[in-house]
Amino acid sequence: MKRLLGNPLVGTIFRVILAFVFLYAGGIKLLEDHGARDAIMAYRLIPPSFAPVLGYVLPLVEIGLGLLLLVGLFVKEAGLASAIVMFLFIIGIASVWIRGYSIDCGCFGGGGDISPEGRSTRYAIEIVRDAVFTLMGYWLYRWPSTLIALEK
Amino acid sequence: MAKETISAKDARNAAAAARAEAKAAEQARERKVRIIGGLVVLLVMGGLLAIPLIAGKNKGPDTNASAAVPLGVTKDTYGVKVGSAWTAPNADKIPLLQIWEDFQCPACAQLEVNSGAAINKLVDAGSVRLELRPTIFLDDKLRGQNVTAGNPDSSKAATMAFGCAVDAGKGKDFHSGVFANQPPTEGQGFSTALLTQLAQKTGITGADLTTFSDCLSNRKYEGWVNNSFDRFSKEGVTSTPSGILNGKELTGEQLFNPDELTKLVLAAGKTSK
Numbered sequence: 001m002k003r004l005l006g007n008p009l010v011g012t013i014f015r016v017i018l019a020f021v022f023l024y025a026g027g028i029k030l031l032e033d034h035g036a037r038d039a040i041m042a043y044r045l046i047p048p049s050f051a052p053v054l055g056y057v058l059p060l061v062e063i064g065l066g067l068l069l070l071v072g073l074f075v076k077e078a079g080l081a082s083a084i085v086m087f088l089f090i091i092g093i094a095s096v097w098i099r100g101y102s103i104d105c106g107c108f109g110g111g112g113d114i115s116p117e118g119r120s121t122r123y124a125i126e127i128v129r130d131a132v133f134t135l136m137g138y139w140l141y142r143w144p145s146t147l148i149a150l151e152k
Numbered sequence: 153m154a155k156e157t158i159s160a161k162d163a164r165n166a167a168a169a170a171r172a173e174a175k176a177a178e179q180a181r182e183r184k185v186r187i188i189g190g191l192v193v194l195l196v197m198g199g200l201l202a203i204p205l206i207a208g209k210n211k212g213p214d215t216n217a218s219a220a221v222p223l224g225v226t227k228d229t230y231g232v233k234v235g236s237a238w239t240a241p242n243a244d245k246i247p248l249l250q251i252w253e254d255f256q257c258p259a260c261a262q263l264e265v266n267s268g269a270a271i272n273k274l275v276d277a278g279s280v281r282l283e284l285r286p287t288i289f290l291d292d293k294l295r296g297q298n299v300t301a302g303n304p305d306s307s308k309a310a311t312m313a314f315g316c317a318v319d320a321g322k323g324k325d326f327h328s329g330v331f332a333n334q335p336p337t338e339g340q341g342f343s344t345a346l347l348t349q350l351a352q353k354t355g356i357t358g359a360d361l362t363t364f365s366d367c368l369s370n371r372k373y374e375g376w377v378n379n380s381f382d383r384f385s386k387e388g389v390t391s392t393p394s395g396i397l398n399g400k401e402l403t404g405e406q407l408f409n410p411d412e413l414t415k416l417v418l419a420a421g422k423t424s425k
Contacts, residue, residue: 030200030203030204031204034204035204041295042299044296044300051296056204060197060200063196063197063200064194064196064197068189068190071189073185073186073189073190073193074186074189112299113299150189151182151185151186152178152182
């Protein structure tokens with residue numbers, strides 16, 4: 001049994017998990033009206049005029065990363081990009097939490113303002129979840145060699 | 153002997169060369185896989201982008217030719233016709249003034265301040281066929297602020313309420329009331345409570361007020377609003393307020409100067425007679 005850290009089997013599992021998370025999250029956003037535009041606007045982080053474009057760019061980036069991870073191409077780069085994207089999501093959620101807004105994170109479609117009930121628990125769970133995904137992305141950046149991949 | 157030594161060395165060299173070659177081949181293969189794979193992923197992303205673009209183009213505002221229209225509104229323009237000139241025997245000879253407005257547009261409120269009285273005078277004298285043509289393009293632009301203020305899609309809400317007020321025979325008054333009560337900050341929008349209050353101010357009370365409230369909360373005229381908004385885009389109007397006199401677009405100076413506007417309308421009346 002090889003040591004755990006950097007184990008290609010663990011990396012492969014992380015790769016597949018991240019791939020499906022991205023493909024699902026990106027796909028569902030892409031199929032919504034205006035993509036993720038309204039969800040992005042609810043964060044009140046970027047000028048509203050950029051939201052329509054980012055509303056489609058974000059799901060496409062997610063799907064692109066998902067595809068690369070699924071087939072195992074550019075794993076190192078895709079892992080790093082995944083970690084960065086997930087980290088940005090954490091910053092986004094933390095910022096709405098701190099500023100006192102109550103929004104649906106729109107992580108898997110939906111989005112917008114919602115009832116503040118259970119706000120803190122919701123944000124905390126989302127941040128922990130995205131932190132786990134960030135670590136998976138970093139793992140793949142650090143140890144990109146995985147099984148059943150198109151690249152060695 | 154010496155020959156053999158050389159050949160052993162050769163064999164080692166050959167093996168090393170073969171290994172290097174295999175490695176190079178492997179690297180070349182991997183490079184090829186990466187390039188092709190990367191291109192395929194980019195192509196898939198580009199292809200996926202077409203889905204919302206096509207869907208979005210086909211959708212636009214959800215137009216629906218069978219949607220209900222407020223009293224007196226016809227489906228050729230979806231505009232609200234104001235004044236007795238519309239029913240005059242020589243109506244087609246009376247100049248037609250169409251004004252495109254968005255209830256959230258501050259310049260439209262300013263137009264009401266500048267030229268409202270002059271326009272009313274022309275309407276009351278039967279000298280102009282006034283058609284108010286609503287658009288809601290600011291809902292998109294002010295979405296963030298509208299949502300923050302708790303009044304999403306305020307232009308649509310105000311326009312739906314306008315349609316309900318038209319049914320009650322108070323369209324023009326309600327229209328003026330909304331502009332007079334625009335929020336001090338653009339984007340704050342209109343709450344249902346404010347719109348109902350404004351309807352009351354125009355004299356819609358009792359059973360009429362119940363009808364108004366039902367009409368608004370049931371979004372009776374949402375289809376009409378979308379249809380009118382669709383015309384706004386299709387007729388190539390790019391900003392509000394836009395005034396069109398007998399098919400000719402007026403300049404801002406003409407529209408916002410009451411004397412100039414009156415003169416133009418009266419002159420248009422003379423030439424068409």
